Amino acid sequence: xxxxxxxxxxxxxxxxxxxxxxxxxxxxxxxxxxxxxxxxxxxxxxxxxxxxxxxxxxxxxxxxxxxxxxxxxxxxxxxxxxxxxxxxxxxxxxxxxxxxxxxxxxxxxxxxxxxxxxxxxxxxxxxxxxxxxxxxxxxxxxxxxxxxxxxxxxxxxxxxxxxxxxxxxxxxxxxxxxxxxxxxxxxxxxxxxxxxxxxxxxxxxxxxxxxxxxxxxxxxxxxxxxxxxxxxxxxxxxxxxxxxxxxxxxxxxxx
Numbered sequence: 001x002x003x004x005x006x007x008x009x010x011x012x013x014x015x016x017x018x019x020x021x022x023x024x025x026x027x028x029x030x031x032x033x034x035x036x037x038x039x040x041x042x043x044x045x046x047x048x049x050x051x052x053x054x055x056x057x058x059x060x061x062x063x064x065x066x067x068x069x070x071x072x073x074x075x076x077x078x079x080x081x082x083x084x085x086x087x088x089x090x091x092x093x094x095x096x097x098x099x100x101x102x103x104x105x106x107x108x109x110x111x112x113x114x115x116x117x118x119x120x121x122x123x124x125x126x127x128x129x130x131x132x133x134x135x136x137x138x139x140x141x142x143x144x145x146x147x148x149x150x151x152x153x154x155x156x157x158x159x160x161x162x163x164x165x166x167x168x169x170x171x172x173x174x175x176x177x178x179x180x181x182x183x184x185x186x187x188x189x190x191x192x193x194x195x196x197x198x199x200x201x202x203x204x205x206x207x208x209x210x211x212x213x214x215x216x217x218x219x220x221x222x223x224x225x226x227x228x229x230x231x232x233x234x235x236x237x238x239x240x241x242x243x244x245x246x247x248x249x250x251x252x253x254x255x
Contacts, residue, residue, distance in 0.1 A: 022067040023088035023112075025076065025096060032060035032100035035078070039064050042073040042085070044228035060100065070223055073184055078103045084122065087114035087184050117185040121176055125192060128169045132195055135162050162195075170199045177208060182219030186212045187229065202236045209233050 025039065036055050040048040051074070054062045068088065076096060077083030082103045088094055094115060098107035105126050109119045135158060142154045169192070176189045190212050192199050200208050213233045216226040 020091050022065050023090060023092045023094065024063065024065050025074075025086065025088065025094045026061070026063035027096035027098070029056060029060045029062070029078070029098055029100040029103065032056045032062075032078070033058050035060075035100055037062050038075075038077050039066070040075040040077070041068075042075050044224040048075055056100075071184065071220065072225065073188070084109075085115075085118050085188055086112065087118060088112055089114065114183060114185055117176075117180055117183060118188055121173075121185065121189055121192070124172050125169070128165060128194060131165050132162075135165065166194050166197070166199075169194045173199045174208070177212060181211065181215030184216070184220070184223075184225055186215065187225065202240050206236060206240045209236055 029035075029037070033056060036053055038053045039051040041051055043049050051066055052064055054064065056062045066088075068090070071087065071089060074086045074088060075083050076086055078100055084096065084104055084107050086094065086096070086109070089112065092112045094112040095110045096107055099105075104122065107119070109115045138161075139155075139158055142151060142158065146154050173189050173192050177186045180186055180189075190200055190208065202209055210233065213226075213229055216223070216229060220226050
């Protein structure tokens with residue numbers, strides 16, 4: 001009997017240790033009943049590693065549990081193009097809610113400070129995307145209703161609106177990187193686009209790539225994402241480190 005009790009105690013201890021190493025992601029998605037949600041790891045080389053998929057219950061609830069070998073970025077998605085990015089840490093219990101039909105635009109997250117940073121970043125990016133759609137609608141209206149000098153004047157005004165929207169997004173990303181240096185979230189911020197144009201292009205803004213790497217090397221020196229990004233920065237340094245040309249872009253109608 002004592003031997004059985006000892007074995008049970010050891011099993012309970014192992015389970016407790018396992019819980020401390022694992023993270024949990026759960027939540028409820030409106031309009032998600034009986035649909036499927038997926039969890040992938042965004043591995044350092046740029047690919048996605050499938051972790052698990054779950055069919056939501058009749059209330060749209062789901063729950064993942066996973067033990068990660070190192071701190072990483074995870075893609076929680078309902079489709080190939082509708083996803084959110086999380087940075088879970090060991091032992092975290094993360095709650096992600098939203099609407100299955102507009103997951104990226106409606107989701108909220110609790111229980112993970114790093115994932116909350118990415119939610120704030122995405123929320124600002126969503127606002128910029130909405131602003132861009134309004135500018136594109138104005139652009140289409142000008143093309144249809146104005147001609148000659150009126151058209152040129154209206155286009156100049158529209159270009160100014162677009163440039164201001166671009167700069168607002170760029171300033172937010174720069175501030176985000178500066179405030180959260182050392183977080184894996186800065187990798188996501190670094191590659192944020194606006195209207196298919198990079199907000200921080202290595203041709204023009206290579207210093208920010210160096211800045212992100214410096215923070216990651218101090219905070220997460222042995223993390224695979226840091227080591228892979230170091231290789232990326234070394235390659236970019238060879239290409240752009242000594243020259244900073246002006247970034248050339250124009251408004252397109254594909255947000």
